[in-house]
Amino acid sequence: MKSILIPVEESELLSSVLDTALLVARRFGSHMEGLHVRPDFAGIIAATGMGAPYVVEDFRKEDWDSIQRSRQEFEQFLNRNDIPLDGGAGTGQPWATFRIEAPPGDDFIGQHARLFDLTILGQPSRGATPPRMSTLEAALFDGGRPVLVAPPTAPRRLGHTVMIAWNASTETARAVAFARTFLEQAERVFVLSVEGGLVAGPSAEEAARYLTRSGVPAQAMHVPQNRGVGETILEHAKALEVDLLIKGAYTQSRLRQMIFGGATSHILAMANMPVLLAH
Incomplete structure (x- = not known):
């Protein structure tokens, strides 16, 4: 379990996902890649017919703001736990990267998950703002690799x-x-x-x-x-x-x-x- 993909969603379960991922990473000296989960705004616009230029611009701004919030939360998590960002390969200790450039929608999650030993996500039916079921399904059915679903509260230990x-x-x-x-x-x-x-x-x-x-x-x-x-x-x-x-x-x-x-x-x-x- 040397490489872990963490789709970063704006959800109240994100802290549990990150803490659960850290338990795995510390146990195996893993690389963790944070990947912002981008909604498919083009699909939303097409489905709703809200294609006015000002609406599209609002979607784009919200998309960019959401990416920045996700990156900030991921980096704060790393700082709290003394995990290096963009450095640490070959040390045998956990380290991390954050990927900003990714296509919107869940298809890319499933495709990208094929390059990792494990994808870690939150439970899609828990909390007021739960992770999306479509993201879990993309990783599970299209990734060809295992998915670890974190509980609402991160465990103190894992795999004993x-x-x-x-x-x-x-x-x-x-x-x-x-x-x-x-x-x-x-x-x-x-x-x-x-x-x-x-x-x-x-x-x-x-x-x-x-x-x-x-x-x-x-x-x-x-x-x-x-x-x-x-x-x-x-x-x-x-x-x-x-x-x-x-x-x-x-x-x-x-x-x-x-x-x-x-x-x-x-x-x-x-x-x-x-x-x-x-x-």
Whole structure:
């Protein structure tokens, strides 16, 4: 986890995102790149028909002001934590850069995320000004790399007690592979499966044996479902004081989860610990 992308959104959850990223960066000596998330003003103008010159100019000014606010907040965060900006490569210590020049809209987030080991974002359904779901989806579905979703309040530690929400899917197998660095440094690893929450594939016991054979001692747990798969996962994660939850994202389609709900949607909305997702 040597390179971390941090899409910087004007959200009340930003401080948790930055503090969570710093926990990872300090653990692995990572480079953190802050990237301002720019709204797609052209799309907004086209959709609303507000194309008058003065409206366009107002959008441009707000865009520039927002970039400057994001950069200032990012730099203040670095200064508070003695993290060097634009310097520090090769030292084995955290360092950072901030990218201003980026196209508007979320497409670039997904494309740019392919160059990083991890993208860290806030929960898109929490707070009065939450991070955008479209930004998370771009990173998750188009980035090809894992996404770490920070909780509303940053944890004091991360990756010491790890739970894998095992449902036997390819998405979960991919998430486990991406999380290997965290798993190898964890003090405790649990592989949790929930009754009624599995697709065809290996059991939690088989997954735990695989991890143990490959140098990551893991304990399997198969538990009855209580109200819902997502609720059950979070209940057990809380009871075990898990500080990193690993999950394959959207084994069901996004549309089905929007209509009927699903474990990923519930965890995204309610988790109080960092969640590493992969699709």
